[in-house]
Amino acid sequence: MAEIALTTRRKTRISGFRIVQIIVALLTIAFITWRFVGVLQSGIYGTDTWLRFIISGVIIGGVYSMIAIGYTLVYGILFMINFAHGEVMMLGAFSGYFVLEALRSWIVDPVNEVTFLNAYPIPAILLTFLVGMLTSMIIGVMLERIAYRPLRGAPRLVPLISAIGASIFFQNLAQLLFGPVRRIYANPTILDRANGIRLIVNEKTVVIQYTGIFTVIVSILMLVGLYLLVQRTRLGRAMRAVAQDKPTASLMGIDVDGVISRTFMISGILAGAAGVLWGIHNGIIYHYVGFIPGIKAFTAAVLGGIGNIPGAMLGGYFLGIVENLGPAILGIDFQLKDVIAFSILVLVLIFRPTGILGEVLSEEKV
Amino acid sequence: MGDNIRAGLISGIAFGVIIIITSLIGFFGTVSALLGEFLFDPKTQPAALYSLVLILALLGLWAGIRAAKPVGTDRWSGALVSGAVAGLSTGLFVGIYTLIIGGFNARGLDIRGYLAQMSPDAIRFLLFQLPPATAALSYFLLFTTTGLAGGFLAKTLGRGRLKKANQQLKSKITELWESTSVAVWLSKFPYTQYIVYGAIIILALLLPISLGQYWNFTLGTVGVYVLMGLGINIVVGMAGLLDLGYVAFFAVGAYTVGLLTSPQQLSQFQIDFWPAAFLAIVIAAITGIILGFPVLRLRGDYLAIVTLGFGEIIRILVRSDLLSDFTGGPQGVRQIDGPSLFGISLTNDRAYLYMIILAIMLAIFVTIRFKDSRVGRAWVAMREDETVSQAMGINTYTTKLLAFAVGAAFAGLGGVLFASRNQYIGPEDANLLVSINVLAVVIVGGMGSIPGVFLGAFVLKGLPEIMRQLQDYRILAFGALLVVMMIVRPEGLWPSQRRRLEMHEEELPLEELEETEAIGALEAALEESTK
Numbered sequence: 001m002a003e004i005a006l007t008t009r010r011k012t013r014i015s016g017f018r019i020v021q022i023i024v025a026l027l028t029i030a031f032i033t034w035r036f037v038g039v040l041q042s043g044i045y046g047t048d049t050w051l052r053f054i055i056s057g058v059i060i061g062g063v064y065s066m067i068a069i070g071y072t073l074v075y076g077i078l079f080m081i082n083f084a085h086g087e088v089m090m091l092g093a094f095s096g097y098f099v100l101e102a103l104r105s106w107i108v109d110p111v112n113e114v115t116f117l118n119a120y121p122i123p124a125i126l127l128t129f130l131v132g133m134l135t136s137m138i139i140g141v142m143l144e145r146i147a148y149r150p151l152r153g154a155p156r157l158v159p160l161i162s163a164i165g166a167s168i169f170f171q172n173l174a175q176l177l178f179g180p181v182r183r184i185y186a187n188p189t190i191l192d193r194a195n196g197i198r199l200i201v202n203e204k205t206v207v208i209q210y211t212g213i214f215t216v217i218v219s220i221l222m223l224v225g226l227y228l229l230v231q232r233t234r235l236g237r238a239m240r241a242v243a244q245d246k247p248t249a250s251l252m253g254i255d256v257d258g259v260i261s262r263t264f265m266i267s268g269i270l271a272g273a274a275g276v277l278w279g280i281h282n283g284i285i286y287h288y289v290g291f292i293p294g295i296k297a298f299t300a301a302v303l304g305g306i307g308n309i310p311g312a313m314l315g316g317y318f319l320g321i322v323e324n325l326g327p328a329i330l331g332i333d334f335q336l337k338d339v340i341a342f343s344i345l346v347l348v349l350i351f352r353p354t355g356i357l358g359e360v361l362s363e364e365k366v
Numbered sequence: 367m368g369d370n371i372r373a374g375l376i377s378g379i380a381f382g383v384i385i386i387i388t389s390l391i392g393f394f395g396t397v398s399a400l401l402g403e404f405l406f407d408p409k410t411q412p413a414a415l416y417s418l419v420l421i422l423a424l425l426g427l428w429a430g431i432r433a434a435k436p437v438g439t440d441r442w443s444g445a446l447v448s449g450a451v452a453g454l455s456t457g458l459f460v461g462i463y464t465l466i467i468g469g470f471n472a473r474g475l476d477i478r479g480y481l482a483q484m485s486p487d488a489i490r491f492l493l494f495q496l497p498p499a500t501a502a503l504s505y506f507l508l509f510t511t512t513g514l515a516g517g518f519l520a521k522t523l524g525r526g527r528l529k530k531a532n533q534q535l536k537s538k539i540t541e542l543w544e545s546t547s548v549a550v551w552l553s554k555f556p557y558t559q560y561i562v563y564g565a566i567i568i569l570a571l572l573l574p575i576s577l578g579q580y581w582n583f584t585l586g587t588v589g590v591y592v593l594m595g596l597g598i599n600i601v602v603g604m605a606g607l608l609d610l611g612y613v614a615f616f617a618v619g620a621y622t623v624g625l626l627t628s629p630q631q632l633s634q635f636q637i638d639f640w641p642a643a644f645l646a647i648v649i650a651a652i653t654g655i656i657l658g659f660p661v662l663r664l665r666g667d668y669l670a671i672v673t674l675g676f677g678e679i680i681r682i683l684v685r686s687d688l689l690s691d692f693t694g695g696p697q698g699v700r701q702i703d704g705p706s707l708f709g710i711s712l713t714n715d716r717a718y719l720y721m722i723i724l725a726i727m728l729a730i731f732v733t734i735r736f737k738d739s740r741v742g743r744a745w746v747a748m749r750e751d752e753t754v755s756q757a758m759g760i761n762t763y764t765t766k767l768l769a770f771a772v773g774a775a776f777a778g779l780g781g782v783l784f785a786s787r788n789q790y791i792g793p794e795d796a797n798l799l800v801s802i803n804v805l806a807v808v809i810v811g812g813m814g815s816i817p818g819v820f821l822g823a824f825v826l827k828g829l830p831e832i833m834r835q836l837q838d839y840r841i842l843a844f845g846a847l848l849v850v851m852m853i854v855r856p857e858g859l860w861p862s863q864r865r866r867l868e869m870h871e872e873e874l875p876l877e878e879l880e881e882t883e884a885i886g887a888l889e890a891a892l893e894e895s896t897k
Binding site for chain 1: 675
């Protein structure tokens with residue numbers, strides 16, 4: 001009886017926070033609808049424009065989801081935000097840039113002035129990815145070894161601050177090494193950023209760039225590969241075991257430090273690929289290029305439920321699309337794109353800290 | 367022997383990579399020029415070159431010591447092999463690197479397009495002005511010999527011996543301290559504390575008069591950081607809420623005072639500085655509450671990311687065209703008014719320094735009062751364990767909000783002084799890096815400790831001003847410093863007593879712990895019962 005009484009009382013009592021939550025939710029929904037209806041009525045954006053927003057959102061979402069996986073994997077195992085993950089991606093992008101530059105200046109056919117890059121584009125791209133992923137992998141592993149491993153078991157703010165320090169360090173290292181210049185990725189001609197599939201919508205052409213298609217395909221392939229790795233292989237099983245319970249996993253004969261190191265390896269590989277994709281599709285890289293995508297990818301990971309791999313994939317695509325559609329829906333300036341991404345982060349954490357798909361971790365950890 | 371070789375290889379590769387990266391960012395050039403002026407006579411000697419060799423030799427020594435220290439310092443052969451292998455591998459790495467960049471340079475290729483610091487001059491300097499092959503060879507020889515010497519050194523001052531010497535030194539110092547009667551007398555004299563405080567206050571009041579304009583300005587900047595550090599000290603240090611968007615409150619304070627006192631903006635009404643400053647602080651505190659309201663349910667690193675997001679949102683908003691009628695967009699707000707008292711304008715740097723010092727004193731007073739109050743204890747309890755503190759009857763929600771509001775008010779005050787002194791506030795002053803800087807001030811200084819904030823602000827803001835030549839490397843060093851601090855001394859340089867004990871709990875010898883706590887309590891209980 002007592003139990004029943006307790007539960008009923010609990011149900012009738014609505015906390016102040018709940019009321020605030022509901023009010024904020026209603027206000028947000030009302031605001032968005034109001035703005036959206038206004039935008040639709042004014043008709044500034046035709047169908048073709050909306051389609052363009054969605055396409056660019058999906059493409060950028062592919063990159064976000066690859067970075068987000070890195071956050072989710074590390075958070076799932078160590079319960080720490082690898083703040084420097086965006087910088088790992090940036091350094092991968094830079095090493096890919098150098099490979100492409102080297103291949104571009106290597107002339108294989110002096111008569112027609114054909115460079116290696118255009119003569120053998122597929123090996124060139126493969127090499128770029130390989131080097132980018134390798135660099136990011138090494139940096140990810142070193143990062144864990146130097147900045148995070150000595151802090152195992154410290155209070156939770158300590159590794160986070162260390163990660164922030166590492167992030168600042170890498171950003172400035174890149175700036176000092178390569179200079180504060182914006183660099184343009186040299187794509188082979190088959191991946192020219194200006195070319196793409198042309199669709200006629202509403203009597204206007206919408207271009208789906210080949211680089212965009214390439215980005216989405218690569219990201220989906222890598223994400224599927226990762227999912228299989230985590231679900232089907234020994235290493236994946238070990239990773240899941242470590243994520244659930246480190247001491248027990250080590251009692252079962254799993255080398256916990258080794259698994260953590262390999263997790264950083266995998267997240268580094270994904271970040272490196274994401275960096276190269278970013279360069280190939282967006283074309284411009286500089287030392288700050290990893291930071292904002294890094295934070296947004298973290299948002300994506302939170303959105304999908306941190307620690308949850310399919311969630312991070314979904315969250316990445318969702319964030320990419322919403323971020324591109326958002327300013328149009330609200331009828332605001334595209335300068336404020338980042339505000340939308342951050343607002344989503346705040347809103348998700350307020351209303352559903354466990355993310356869309358629900359996180360694998362317990363609520364206690366939020 | 368295998369272990370020795372492996373340790374040597376690891377150390378050699380690590381040092382090789384570090385040396386190559388350091389030289390690629392042009393650090394060696396800058397430091398040797400600086401050190402050369404200091405150590406040698408630049409008129410008669412190639413001072414920079416000498417100091418470069420000196421630095422490299424020291425690095426080689428270090429590589430050797432590091433390689434030999436963990437293994438085999440008990441045997442001569444082991445230590446020497448480790449050191450030699452470390453030196454050899456470092457030399458090999460750096461030698462090859464020298465050959466490559468020297469080769470580029472010899473062919474007249476300018477690699478500055480890819481590696482910004484590698485100008486032909488810089489490369490020639492790194493090659494000791496020698497041809498590439500000779501330079502590579504001399505690098506190789508230099509590192510091999512110094513690595514070997516490092517192994518030798520590691521053996522002679524083995525780990526155990528060093529530690530013992532260190533302990534002896536420490537005990538000697540404490541002995542000396544205790545035997546010097548003045549020190550003991552001072553520490554027992556009840557008014558020492560007040561005398562020290564008085565001296566500090568008098569010094570602080572005399573300082574601005576005795577300094578020139580440049581130092582007044584610089585110290586003013588440091589002072590604003592101290593002020594913000596004191597604010598974030600409450601939020602992060604006492605209440606344990608990691609706030610990465612602290613600059614948002616700084617921006618709110620600065621922009622409010624700017625909007626209210628600048629004649630330039632759309633808001634036609636223009637009020638005097640003092641009410642504007644007051645309003646700005648209040649609005650900053652209210653912003654703290656508004657931002658804190660939804661996010662303070664989150665814990666730890668989630669809170670960090672959300673506050674970071676808020677900080678960025680505010681920065682993007684003040685930058686955007688949406689609010690540019692008020693905030694001036696990327697141009698910022700200009701012509702911000704300064705304060706005046708009894709008709710005297712207080713807009714020179716000295717007056718601002720005085721005001722900043724006064725503000726700091728006020729902040730310290732508030733902090734101390736809070737710390738010793740019920741609220742302060744609630745903050746500390748909440749930081750230690752939120753669930754338990756809730757069970758003890760603390761309303762964690764309002765307590766957190768209060769911490770946020772007080773911290774925000776301090777930041778708002780900092781923003782007011784900063785904006786009015788510079789007569790300008792722009793979106794770039796509300797950069798994320800400011801938040802991280804302020805946070806680092808507290809972390810380096812020691813969380814929860816007031817003197818620590820001063821020390822941190824001086825180390826992070828004052829030192830770079832003194833060493834202007836190394837300005838390019840400031841933020842880099844700062845990132846590395848955060849990592850190193852977290853590994854070596856997570857409690858900060860000048861931690862509060864509580865933190866120091868917390869972070870080094872496991873290092874207290876077990877017997878001592880037992881004696882002080884368990885056995886002591888038991889004995890007391892026994893005595894009670896026998897009575």
